[in-house]
Amino acid sequence: MNKIINVGLVQMYSTASAGDNLTRAAQHVRLLAQRGAKIVALPELFLTPYFCQTRDKKFFDLAEPVPGPTVRVLQAIAKKNRVVLTTSLYERAGGKYYNTAVVIDADGKYLGKYRKMHIPDDPKFYYGEAYYFSPGNLGVPVFKTRYGKIATLICWDQWFPEGARLAAAKGAEIIFYPTAIGFQLKARPGINEAEHQAWQTIQQSHAIANGVFVAAVNRVGLDNHLRFWGTSFVADPYGRVLKQGSVNREEDILVACDLNLVPQMRRDWPFLAARRLKVEQ
Amino acid sequence: MNKIINVGLVQMYSTASAGDNLTRAAQHVRLLAQRGAKIVALPELFLTPYFCQTRDKKFFDLAEPVPGPTVRVLQAIAKKNRVVLTTSLYERAGGKYYNTAVVIDADGKYLGKYRKMHIPDDPKFYYGEAYYFSPGNLGVPVFKTRYGKIATLICWDQWFPEGARLAAAKGAEIIFYPTAIGFQLKARPGINEAEHQAWQTIQQSHAIANGVFVAAVNRVGLDNHLRFWGTSFVADPYGRVLKQGSVNREEDILVACDLNLVPQMRRDWPFLAARRLKVEQ
Numbered sequence: 001m002n003k004i005i006n007v008g009l010v011q012m013y014s015t016a017s018a019g020d021n022l023t024r025a026a027q028h029v030r031l032l033a034q035r036g037a038k039i040v041a042l043p044e045l046f047l048t049p050y051f052c053q054t055r056d057k058k059f060f061d062l063a064e065p066v067p068g069p070t071v072r073v074l075q076a077i078a079k080k081n082r083v084v085l086t087t088s089l090y091e092r093a094g095g096k097y098y099n100t101a102v103v104i105d106a107d108g109k110y111l112g113k114y115r116k117m118h119i120p121d122d123p124k125f126y127y128g129e130a131y132y133f134s135p136g137n138l139g140v141p142v143f144k145t146r147y148g149k150i151a152t153l154i155c156w157d158q159w160f161p162e163g164a165r166l167a168a169a170k171g172a173e174i175i176f177y178p179t180a181i182g183f184q185l186k187a188r189p190g191i192n193e194a195e196h197q198a199w200q201t202i203q204q205s206h207a208i209a210n211g212v213f214v215a216a217v218n219r220v221g222l223d224n225h226l227r228f229w230g231t232s233f234v235a236d237p238y239g240r241v242l243k244q245g246s247v248n249r250e251e252d253i254l255v256a257c258d259l260n261l262v263p264q265m266r267r268d269w270p271f272l273a274a275r276r277l278k279v280e281q
Numbered sequence: 282m283n284k285i286i287n288v289g290l291v292q293m294y295s296t297a298s299a300g301d302n303l304t305r306a307a308q309h310v311r312l313l314a315q316r317g318a319k320i321v322a323l324p325e326l327f328l329t330p331y332f333c334q335t336r337d338k339k340f341f342d343l344a345e346p347v348p349g350p351t352v353r354v355l356q357a358i359a360k361k362n363r364v365v366l367t368t369s370l371y372e373r374a375g376g377k378y379y380n381t382a383v384v385i386d387a388d389g390k391y392l393g394k395y396r397k398m399h400i401p402d403d404p405k406f407y408y409g410e411a412y413y414f415s416p417g418n419l420g421v422p423v424f425k426t427r428y429g430k431i432a433t434l435i436c437w438d439q440w441f442p443e444g445a446r447l448a449a450a451k452g453a454e455i456i457f458y459p460t461a462i463g464f465q466l467k468a469r470p471g472i473n474e475a476e477h478q479a480w481q482t483i484q485q486s487h488a489i490a491n492g493v494f495v496a497a498v499n500r501v502g503l504d505n506h507l508r509f510w511g512t513s514f515v516a517d518p519y520g521r522v523l524k525q526g527s528v529n530r531e532e533d534i535l536v537a538c539d540l541n542l543v544p545q546m547r548r549d550w551p552f553l554a555a556r557r558l559k560v561e562q
Contacts, residue, residue, distance in 0.1 A: 117557050135557060159550070161442035161490055162558035194519040198489045201520050205486030208479045209442055238475040239482050269440070276398050276416060277443035280559045 003259035005147045007174065007213075008037030008083070010046075010252060011232040011245040013221030018047045018062075022070070024250075025087075026077050032252050033081035038106070038147040041217040042087035044155045044178040045099065052129045053224040059132065063092035066100050067110050079108030084145040086152045088116070088178045090132075099133045101152035101178060103143040111143045116154040117163065126184055126225055127156070139281045140166040148259055152176040158203050158216065162279045168210030168272055169279075173262045175206065179218040182226035196229055204239035211237045211266040213257050220248055237265035284540035286428050288455065288494075289318030289364070291327075291533060292513040292526040294502030299328045299343075303351070305531075306368075307358050313533050314362035319387070319428040322498040323368035324513075325436045325459040326380065333410045334505040340413065344373035347381050348391050360389025365426040367433045369397070369459045371413075380414045382433035382459060384424040392424045397435040398444065407465055407506055408437070420562045421447040429540055433457040439484050439497065443560045449491030449553055450560075454543045456487065460499040463507035477510055485520035492518045492547035494538050501529055518546035 010028040014021045029040050047070060051059040064070060066089055078085040084106050091100035091113075099116040115136025120127040140163055142151045151167035151174075158177045167175050181199060183192045207214040214235045219228035233244040234255040243255045266272055291309040295302045310321050328351060332340040345351060347370055359366040365387050372381035372394075380397040396417030401408040421444055423432045432448035432455075439458045448456050462480060464473045488495040495516045500509035514525040515536040524536045547553055 118555055120555075159490060159552045160556055160558065161446070161486070162556065162560065165442070166558065194521060198485075198520045201482055202486045202489050204479075205442070205483045208483050209440060239479045240475060271440045274399055274401075275441055275443065277441065277447065278561045279443065280561060 005038050005257050005259055006036045007215055007234055007255045007257050008032030008040040008252060009215060009217040009232045009234070009245065010040065010042045011218060011220055011230050012043060012046060012250045013219060014046055014049055016049055021047050022073060028252050029077055029081050029083060029085065032254060033083050035254050037083055037254055039084040039145065039150065039174070041176045041178060041215060043217050043219045044088045044180040045090060046087055047089065050180045050219070050223050050226065052127055052132055053125050053226065055128065055131050060097065063090045063097050065093065066091040066102060066113055071102055071104070071110055074102065075104050075108040075110060078104040078106060082106050084147055084150070086150065086176050086178070088154050091115070096134045097132060098136060099129070099154055101154050103145065103150065103152060106146040111145065112141060114138055114141055114152055114154070116157060118156045118160055120156045140170070142167055142170040142172045148173045150174045150176060152178065155179045155181060158199070161206060161209060164206035164210055165279045166281055168212050172212055173259050174213040174215055174257065177203065177214070177216045179216055180228060181218060182228035185225055185227060196231070200231070200233065200241070204235045204241070207235040207237055208239040210272055211262055211269065213237065213262070220250055237261050286319050286538050286540055287317045288496055288515055288536045288538050289313030289321040289533060290496060290498040290513045290515070290526065291321060291323045292499060292501055292511050293324060293327060293531045294500060295327055295330055297330055302328050303354060309533050310358055310362050310364060310366065313535060314364050316535050318364055318535055320365040320426065320431065320455070322457045322459060322496060324498050324500045325369045325461040326371060327368055328370060331461045331500070331504050331507065333408060333413055334406050334507065336409065336412050341378065344371045344378050346374065347372040347383060347394055352383055352385070352391055355383065356385050356389040356391060359385040359387060363387050365428055365431070367431065367457050367459070369435050372396070377415045378413060379417060380410065380435055382435050384426065384431065384433060387427040392426065393422060395419055395422055395433055395435070397438060399437045399441055401437045421451070423448055423451040423453045429454045431455045431457060433459065436460045436462060439480070442487060442490060445487035445491055446560045447562055449493050453493055454540050455494040455496055455538065458484065458495070458497045460497055461509060462499060463509035466506055466508060481512070481514065481522070485516045485522070488516040488518055489520040491553055492543055492550065494518065494543070501531055518542050
C-alpha cells in the first residue's frame with residue numbers, strides 16, 4: 001500500500017496581530033497543499049507573539065475556548081485545502097488556562113486536543129510559562145487522521161522521552177512538536193550551539209527509540225529576548241533528518257514521509273515491542 | 282569542590298582465550314590508571330568472544346557465579362590500580378543465566394551488580410541473546426563509588442530511554458554502557474551508517490534528557506558475522522561527545538569529566554525535576 005505522505009511545516013514568525021498571523025498561516029497552508037502536502041503543522045501558539053517572556057495580566061485575554069473561534073477558522077482552512085492541520089492555541093477552560101494542541105482532519109472535522117504537560121519556567125523569563133499555563137491533564141492522545149495516526153506534543157515536551165513513548169505505544173506514526181524556541185540574545189559562547197544541537201538530537205532520539213517520524217515546526221524571527229531559531233525539521237524512524245528549514249526565514253518545508261518505514265523499522269529494531277519498563281500515563 | 286574525574290574506556294577486542302582477554306584488560310587498566318583514570322570501563326562480556334551469534338550448548342560453560350572467580354581477579358586489578366572498575370560478565374545463578382554488569386570500588390570492594398534487562402534476539406543471530414540470557418530482575422541500581430555515583434546498563438539497554446531515566450532519578454552522575462555492537466558484514470548501503478549514527482544519537486539523548494554523563498565502551502575487531510564498530514565515547518550532559526575512539530583499533534580513551542556539570546545542567550535545564558510521566562521500575 002502506498003503510504004508516502006507529504007508533510008508540510010509552516011516555519012513562520014508571529015506579529016502582535018492575530019489577523020495577520022492567521023492570514024499568513026492560511027496562505028502557507030494553501031501553498032503547501034498546492035505542492036501536495038497532506039498534513040500541515042503550524043508553530044506553537046502561532047496566533048500571538050510569544051508572550052511568556054513577561055508577566056502581564058492582559059495576555060490572559062488572548063485565551064479562548066478550544067474548540068472555539070480560531071478552531072472554526074482552522075477547520076475551514078483544513079477543509080478548503082483538504083489537509084490535516086495541527087498547531088497549538090491558548091485555551092481557557094473552567095477558569096484554567098492551557099497551551100493546547102488541536103488536530104483537524106482533512107474534511108475539516110475537529111478530532112480533539114492535547115494539553116501541554118511540561119511547562120518551562122526559567123528564572124529569567126525567557127520561557128516563563130507557568131504564570132500562563134496549567135500543566136496538561138489529558139494524557140497523550142493519538143488521533144487517527146485521513147493520512148495517518150498522529151500525536152501532537154508541544155515544545156518543551158520534546159525534551160522528555162516519556163511523552164513520545166506513550167504516543168508511539170498508542171499507535172502514532174508521526175509525532176508533531178509545534179515549537180517556539182530560540183537563542184537568547186545575550187552572548188553565551190558555545191552554549192547556544194550546544195543547546196540548539198541538543199534540541200535536534202533529543203527529537204531524533206524519539207524517532208529512533210519508537211520507530212516513528214518526528215516533525216518539529218518552529219518559529220523564526222526576533223521576539224523580545226529571543227531570536228527563534230527556525231530549523232524546523234522532519235526525522236525518519238532512523239533519526240535521519242530528511243529536510244530542515246533555515247535559521248532565519250519564514251518558509252514552507254515539504255517532506256515526503258514513507259509511513260511504511262514505521263512497521264518496517266519496528267521489526268528490524270523492535271525497541272517499542274521489547275521495552276520492559278513501563279511509562280505511566 | 283573539585284569533581285573533575287578522569288574516566289577511562291578500554292576499547293578492546295576479545296579472543297577465544299579468557300586468559301588473554303583478562304591479561305590485556307589488566308594491562309589497559311594499568312596504563313589508564315598511570316594516566317590518571319579514576320573510573321575504568323571494559324566492554325560487554327570482554328572475557329569471551331561474542332558467542333551469541335550461534336546457538337551452541339557449550340557456551341553455557343562460560344557462565345560463572347557473580348561475584349565469583351573473575352570478579353575476584355577484577356577486584357585485585359581495581360585495588361592495585363586504585364580505580365573503580367566496571368564491565369559485564371556471563372553469570373549463572375539458580376539455574377538461570379544473565380548478562381551481568383559488576384561495579385568494583387577503587388579499594389577493590391565489590392559494590393554489586395546489574396542484570397541486563399533488554400535482550401536482543403534478531404532472526405539472523407547477529408545478536409541472538411535470548412538463548413543465553415534471561416532478562417534482568419534487579420531493576421536499575423546506582424552505585425556510590427569513591428569517585429562518583431554510577432550506573433552500568435548494558436549494550437541493548439542503550440536504545441531504551443527508560444533505563445537511563447531511572448538511573449538518573451536514583452542519582453547517577455555517569456551512566457556506563459559496556460557494549461558489543463558492530464556492522465554486519467553483509468553490505469547494506471546506507472543502513473550501516475544510519476544504525477551507527479543512531480547508536481550515538483540515542484545515547485547522547487540520554488545525557489541531555491537526564492543531565493548526566495554517558496560513557497559507551499565498545500569492542501573492536503572482527504568476530505564471526507560482526508565487525509565491532511568501536512567508536513567508544515563519552516558525552517557530557519549537553520550530549521556533546523567529548524572524546525571518541527577509532528572504528529578499528531584497540532585503544533585506551535581517557536576523558537576528563539567535570540561532575541559539577543551534572544547539578545549545574547539540571548538547574549539550567551530541569552528536565553529531570555520537571556518530568557510528569559513516571560517510569561516504573
